[in-house]
Amino acid sequence: QQTITAVHAFPETLIYTQSFLSFVDAVNAAGEGVIQIDVRGGPEAIGMFQQPDAVRDGIVDMVYTPGSFYGGTVPEKDALVASNLTAIETRENGGIALIDQLHRERMGVMYLGWFDSGVCYNLWTRDEPTFDAEGNLEVDGLRLRGNAVYNAFFTNYLEAQVIDLPTGDVYSALQNGVVDATGWTQIGLIDLRWNEFLNYRIEPCFFSTDLGVIINLETWDGLTPEAQQILQDTAIQHEIDSVNALRTKRDEDFAALDEAGMQVVELEGEARTNYLAAARTTTWDRMRELMEENPAPSSDYDRLIELFYDPSAD
Amino acid sequence: MEWYEALGLLVGSIMLLMALGMPVALAFLAANILGAWVFMGGERGVVQLLNNGWGALTTFALVPIPLFLLMGEVFFQTGLGGRMFSAIDRLLGRLPGRLSYVTVLGGTGFSTLSGSSMGSTALMGSLMVPEMGRRGYKKHMSIGPILGTGGLAIIIPPSALAVLLATLAQIDVGALLIAGVIPGLILAALYVGTIYLQTRLDPEAAPPYDVPPISVGEKIQLLFRDVVPMIGLMVVIVIMMINGIVTPSEAAAFGALGVLILAALYRCLSWRAIRNSVRGALRVTLMAYLIVFGSATFSQLLAFSGASRGLITWATGFELDPVAMLLVMFGVLLILGMFMEQISIMLLTVPIFFPLATQLGFDPIWFGLIMLLALEISFTTPPFGLLLFVMKGVAPSDTTMREIYRAAIPFILCSLLLVALLIMFPVLATWLPGLG
Amino acid sequence: MRPVIRAYDALLYTMAVAAALALVWLMVSVVISVAMRNLGMQPFAWLFTSAEYGLLYMTMLGAPWLVRERGHVHIELVTAALPAAVRRFVSRAVALACVAVSLTLAWYGLQLFLTNIERNDFDVRAYFYPRWLLTITFPIAFSFMAIEFARFVFGRELLHSGEAGIHE
Ligand code: NA
Ligand code: NA
Numbered sequence: 072q073q074t075i076t077a078v079h080a081f082p083e084t085l086i087y088t089q090s091f092l093s094f095v096d097a098v099n100a101a102g103e104g105v106i107q108i109d110v111r112g113g114p115e116a117i118g119m120f121q122q123p124d125a126v127r128d129g130i131v132d133m134v135y136t137p138g139s140f141y142g143g144t145v146p147e148k149d150a151l152v153a154s155n156l157t158a159i160e161t162r163e164n165g166g167i168a169l170i171d172q173l174h175r176e177r178m179g180v181m182y183l184g185w186f187d188s189g190v191c192y193n194l195w196t197r198d199e200p201t202f203d204a205e206g207n208l209e210v211d212g213l214r215l216r217g218n219a220v221y222n223a224f225f226t227n228y229l230e231a232q233v234i235d236l237p238t239g240d241v242y243s244a245l246q247n248g249v250v251d252a253t254g255w256t257q258i259g260l261i262d263l264r265w266n267e268f269l270n271y272r273i274e275p276c277f278f279s280t281d282l283g284v285i286i287n288l289e290t291w292d293g294l295t296p297e298a299q300q301i302l303q304d305t306a307i308q309h310e311i312d313s314v315n316a317l318r319t320k321r322d323e324d325f326a327a328l329d330e331a332g333m334q335v336v337e338l339e340g341e342a343r344t345n346y347l348a349a350a351r352t353t354t355w356d357r358m359r360e361l362m363e364e365n366p367a368p369s370s371d372y373d374r375l376i377e378l379f380y381d382p383s384a385d
Numbered sequence: 386m387e388w389y390e391a392l393g394l395l396v397g398s399i400m401l402l403m404a405l406g407m408p409v410a411l412a413f414l415a416a417n418i419l420g421a422w423v424f425m426g427g428e429r430g431v432v433q434l435l436n437n438g439w440g441a442l443t444t445f446a447l448v449p450i451p452l453f454l455l456m457g458e459v460f461f462q463t464g465l466g467g468r469m470f471s472a473i474d475r476l477l478g479r480l481p482g483r484l485s486y487v488t489v490l491g492g493t494g495f496s497t498l499s500g501s502s503m504g505s506t507a508l509m510g511s512l513m514v515p516e517m518g519r520r521g522y523k524k525h526m527s528i529g530p531i532l533g534t535g536g537l538a539i540i541i542p543p544s545a546l547a548v549l550l551a552t553l554a555q556i557d558v559g560a561l562l563i564a565g566v567i568p569g570l571i572l573a574a575l576y577v578g579t580i581y582l583q584t585r586l587d588p589e590a591a592p593p594y595d596v597p598p599i600s601v602g603e604k605i606q607l608l609f610r611d612v613v614p615m616i617g618l619m620v621v622i623v624i625m626m627i628n629g630i631v632t633p634s635e636a637a638a639f640g641a642l643g644v645l646i647l648a649a650l651y652r653c654l655s656w657r658a659i660r661n662s663v664r665g666a667l668r669v670t671l672m673a674y675l676i677v678f679g680s681a682t683f684s685q686l687l688a689f690s691g692a693s694r695g696l697i698t699w700a701t702g703f704e705l706d707p708v709a710m711l712l713v714m715f716g717v718l719l720i721l722g723m724f725m726e727q728i729s730i731m732l733l734t735v736p737i738f739f740p741l742a743t744q745l746g747f748d749p750i751w752f753g754l755i756m757l758l759a760l761e762i763s764f765t766t767p768p769f770g771l772l773l774f775v776m777k778g779v780a781p782s783d784t785t786m787r788e789i790y791r792a793a794i795p796f797i798l799c800s801l802l803l804v805a806l807l808i809m810f811p812v813l814a815t816w817l818p819g820l821g
Numbered sequence: 822m823r824p825v826i827r828a829y830d831a832l833l834y835t836m837a838v839a840a841a842l843a844l845v846w847l848m849v850s851v852v853i854s855v856a857m858r859n860l861g862m863q864p865f866a867w868l869f870t871s872a873e874y875g876l877l878y879m880t881m882l883g884a885p886w887l888v889r890e891r892g893h894v895h896i897e898l899v900t901a902a903l904p905a906a907v908r909r910f911v912s913r914a915v916a917l918a919c920v921a922v923s924l925t926l927a928w929y930g931l932q933l934f935l936t937n938i939e940r941n942d943f944d945v946r947a948y949f950y951p952r953w954l955l956t957i958t959f960p961i962a963f964s965f966m967a968i969e970f971a972r973f974v975f976g977r978e979l980l981h982s983g984e985a986g987i988h989e
Contacts, residue, residue: 078689083736084553115732116688118440118681121433128429131689143943143952212861222866222947232863235947237445240632242548242558248629264551264558361949365941406900406981407915408893415922431929432936439955442880443873448851451844451879631855638851663841667879670844671887672894674880774894786896 073298074107075132075290080119080140086259086320087282088113090187091135094284094309101305106298108133123285127178132290135186138281146361147173147375151281153354154379157189158310166378169369174285176367181291183284184306189314190256190321191276192221195269197251199336206342208273216241216253221278223357225254228349241265256280257321266328274337277350347385386423388695395420395686396724409774410672413679420686434682441681442674445634451670452637453504454779456644457511458662463648463655465615470516472611475597476604482584482591484517485526489576491619492534493541502535502764504637506772507669509534510779521592524784525792526583530576532765532772532789533796537572539761540565540754545633546727547757553735556749560818564750565757567813568803575799583795614650618643669778676774677726684725688733693721697737707745708808711752714738715759715804722763723770730760751814755804762800765793833885833965840883843875850875866947873946874955881958885965889972891980900981912981916973919980923967930959 077095081088095108111117117125123141126134138148147170154161161167162185171182194200194208194215201209210231217225217233225233234250244250245268253265257276260266284306291299329335338346355376362370386394398419402412414434421430460466470484477483492509509531517527539546542562551558584591599607622639625631631639648654687693700717701710714734721730734756742752765772767790776789807814850872854864887893900908900915936942937953944950973980 082553082732084555111691112688112694113732115729116685117433118437118685121436121440124436125433128433130425130429130433139945141945143945143949144940214858226863232858232861234858234864235866235869236632239545239549239552240634242552243545244629244632247626247632249632262552262555267559402918403896404899405911405915406895407918408895408980410893411919411922414926415918418922418925428929428932431925432933435926435930435933435956435959439877442877443955444876445869445873447876448847448872452848452851455844455848630859635851635855638848639855641848642852663844667837667841667844667883668887668890668892671840671880671883672892674876675884675887675893678880777894778892 072104073294074109077108077110077133078117078122078131079113080122080136082113087187090313098305102301106301126180126285126287129287133286135284138283145174145177146358148281149354149358150375150379152278153351154279155384156379156381157314158185159314161379162310164378172369173367175288176369179288180285181288183286184310185283186309187280187282187313187317190258190280190317192254192256192278193276194254194273196271197269200271200273206339213252214250216250221254223353224350228353258324261324271334271336274335275343275347277347388691391690392692410675410679413683417682424686424690437682438678442678449634449637450504450507451666452641453508454666454669455662456640457508458665459644459648460512462658462662463653465648466512466516468611469615472607475599482580485530485580488513488530492531493537502538503775506531506775507779510776514780523590524788526590528776528789528792529796532793533576535761535764537569539757541569550731550753553731554739556753560750561753563818564754564814566817572803579795579799614647672778673775684729693733701741710745718759719763727760748815750818751811754814755807758800758804762797836882837886840879843879846875847872870947877955881962884962885969888966888969912979913974916970916980919970920967923963923970927960927963930963934960
């Protein structure tokens with residue numbers, strides 16, 4: 072029996088971590104006598120932003136983390152961020168295989184699976200959003216909380232006033248009015264209790280979560296074919312299961328928010344199209360720039376876009 | 386390796402090195418090199434240690450502490466602090482231990498709003514300890530109340546740590562914050578009682594001198610010239626925080642800037658004062674942050690090696706009645722608190738303690754409050770509480786270890802008494818949130 | 822030898838002054854960025870990021886100077902209880918252990934710095950910041966610390982005073 076160690080980027084109680092832990096349970100059940108995963112903890116065991124290096128250097132064998140935490144190393148992760156597909160389709164069309172190849176080339180890790188996909192981001196505001204004559208969102212006077220992932224979109228396209236804050240400070244920043252709007256995934260607002268201050272959700276949603284499992288390549292190559300098979304099969308199954316589980320969770324969250332008085336405001340027509348296109352192209356531009364600066368053998372911008380973006384799915 | 390062997394190796398090596406007199410930061414680093422070698426696979430573990438170090442240091446949450454230190458140093462070096470305390474002294478007249486009460490009030494106000502008990506300890510320590518020493522207070526009369534205010538600040542809203550705990554445990558943030566109000570007032574009363582007792586039992590502890598009586602006119606003049614502007618500065622900063630002009634982490638910068646402007650207005654801002662202030666603030670910051678650099682990885686090694694989780698699982702594995710179980714959890718928090726920083730402890734214990742608390746039938750809000758108290762107590766518990774080191778850094782150089790320990794203990798006992806009261810009368814915590 | 826020592830000392834104090842400036846910069850950057858925000862402008866993201874990185878530069882550049890100042894807090898229990906001759910020996914041995922720790926970290930810090938260059942690693946915040954610009958502080962700071970601790974091994978002064986208590 073082989074055992075590999077793992078850590079996860081977020082605290083144990085967070086929904087995404089719970090999803091990863093259920094994947095671990097599935098592997099440990101299927102892999103009895105063959106392969107076991109020994110979870111060593113979350114950010115308290117290895118710092119959130121040090122985990123990608125730790126798996127690359129073999130200090131830990133497996134890490135569950137957003138690709139954005141190592142975007143400086145694998146800029147192609149932005150294909151996932153800007154994707155309007157889920158792991159289910161991109162597993163089938165070979166997108167994830169290409170991402171795996173890029174991880175191997177750039178980072179010495181293998182990309183086992185894209186979990187919890189199909190969840191996107193909304194803008195959430197305290198006050199009712201206003202629109203200009205063309206139906207575009209007006210951001211004058213909006214104090215928007217940002218971070219490295221979405222600032223290209225927020226500042227470059229929306230030209231909003233962005234205030235960088237760590238997640239832990241957002242609750243009190245909303246309370247004091249330091250910020251009155253934030254981007255966040257469709258899920259989790261209630262867990263963070265930001266809905267105490269936020270009253271409007273702006274549709275459509277943009278971006279996608281980019282959480283994935285990466286494994287040190289030496290560790291991976293040292294596993295028996297049987298162990299590799301169990302890990303890969305369980306991961307592919309979990310890609311599917313997690314999409315469905317999180318959709319259910321999203322519907323529950325939205326229902327709970329609706330009940331508590333959250334208003335939904337939709338961008339329409341051309342404004343909507345432009346909004347979505349801007350979120351995507353600012354991200355793609357960033358990816359292209361970094362890929363051109365430092366290309367990997369399998370870096371292929373057009374192919375990535377083709378595999379991770381389906382115009383008809385918008 | 387079993388968890389207790391890992392625990393023994395890590396904790397044993399750090400205690401040995403510290404006892405031998407190795408500087409605390411270096412002892413952490415040495416233990417880390419050893420631990421990283423054993424648990425993280427040799428050389429690459431040491432590299433990871435360095436990666437952790439810069440990761441832990443480059444967080445905005447650490448910005449306020451040097452700035453609070455700078456604020457306190459400028460207050461002290463320019464003589465502004467001296468002016469203010471002389472005035473308060475004369476205004477308060479004959480109340481024995483008056484500056485100790487002022488310390489509790491000011492320190493609590495400051496650390497509760499800034500959300501940083503380390504920053505507040507740094508500010509109050511550099512400001513009050515030398516000033517009160519100069520006025521004939523024994524050191525424990527200033528050091529004790531300052532160390533005590535951290536415990537008060539963590540439960541009186543707003544409290545950043547309480548928000549984080551509630552988020553992690555997925556309990557009602559508002560309820561946990563409100564739950565802290567009554568226990569906070571009780572704790573403040575216990576502190577006041579402690580200071581009163583200390584001045585009664587040992588009248589020499591606070592200066593027994595009589596302040597010459599002054600006329601009402603002089604009092605008003607003193608108040609507006611030497612007190613109102615300084616207190617006013619603090620009030621302005623508080624208003625800025627409440628109105629959302631600055632975040633709590635940003636407030637310290639305006640505190641430091643405000644004192645510099647005040648000192649310039651009072652014409653006591655010399656280059657020498659600026660230089661000495663920056664130098665003083667830098668010394669304590671460097672000392673504390675190299676310890677942060679070292680202890681960040683030490684915390685992680687305890688978690689990564691399975692030592693801390695082993696301890697938690699073992700300690701909570703006994704079949705005990707609820708109160709005994711609560712005391713076990715409390716004890717685990719205190720022990721971990723000796724070696725780990727507070728957020729890591731929360732990440733580690735919340736997923737285990739809260740389900741257990743539910744199972745034992747505890748009210749989660751009440752339990753969360755007790756957890757917060759345990760975390761803050763461990764911050765000031767001898768021998769390794771980080772606040773003790775910060776205090777040592779800012780206190781006059783002849784202050785001994787024993788004096789700091791002795792000063793801390795009565796106030797730690799107050800916190801423990803509060804925990805006992807909460808266990809006996811849970812309604813103290815649950816009544817206010819229950820109204821809403 | 823003299824000019825070398827003088828150059829070394831000058832460098833040590835320059836680093837300490839840089840650390841002091843980093844501390845002042847923390848205040849300045851926060852004040853500017855809050856002011857900009859409240860005037861309705863978009864604060865430069867580098868104000869925020871430079872404060873975060875400034876914390877590392879401050880700590881690392883100032884640490885060797887603090888060793889010279891004997892400002893790193895330590896606890897004296899064993900050393901205080903020992904007879905003077907033994908105490909001197911233990912004190913120098915502890916300083917030697919500090920040299921070893923510092924040299925170890927300087928060496929692996931150098932490895933890390935070289936790896937960061939080789940891998941072209943970036944720290945991703947508001948900007949893509951080359952990581953070697955951060956980790957270069959390790960080999961420098963820890964080498965200087967090793968030299969400063971070595972002064973307490975071989976020099977006239979001791980790290981420990983012989984009085985019980987926490988010292989700095
Ligand atoms: Na508070
Ligand atoms: Na502690």
